[in-house]
Amino acid sequence: MKGLHRTIFFIFCFLAAQISNGAGEVPTDIQLPGTQPLEVNDLESPDKCDNCHGGYNTSVEPAHNWRGSMMSHAGRDPIFWATMAIAEQDFDGAGDLCIRCHSTAGWLAGRSTPTDGSGLT
Numbered sequence: 001m002k003g004l005h006r007t008i009f010f011i012f013c014f015l016a017a018q019i020s021n022g023a024g025e026v027p028t029d030i031q032l033p034g035t036q037p038l039e040v041n042d043l044e045s046p047d048k049c050d051n052c053h054g055g056y057n058t059s060v061e062p063a064h065n066w067r068g069s070m071m072s073h074a075g076r077d078p079i080f081w082a083t084m085a086i087a088e089q090d091f092d093g094a095g096d097l098c099i100r101c102h103s104t105a106g107w108l109a110g111r112s113t114p115t116d117g118s119g120l121t
Contacts, residue, residue: 023093037110074102
């Protein structure tokens with residue numbers, strides 16, 4: 001019975017994420033500095049991220065902490081999609097902040113709009 005409740009919960013989270021509508025453009029209020037979508041054409045594999053984002057302090061560096069974390073696997077997690085749907089309901093366009101780290105390749109390829117994640121493949 002526990003498994004059935006868990007399955008129903010995950011299906012509900014997935015459907016909630018699919019219902020939200022994201023912003024067609026990223027609001028300037030949440031745009032961050034640094035590399036922007038469509039500025040990188042030849043993104044390396046994640047094992048090369050530490051060339052720039054690692055090698056200095058494993059407790060805080062993005063490359064070390066991202067690799068193997070739930071953040072790097074969020075695209076497969078229905079709870080992530082439900083959380084992003086809630087963020088989008090609270091602030092239209094907030095999903096871009098989630099996608100930037102949880103789907104780096106998709107974000108850099110310009111697939112973070114609409115900001116509900118529906119442009120990711």
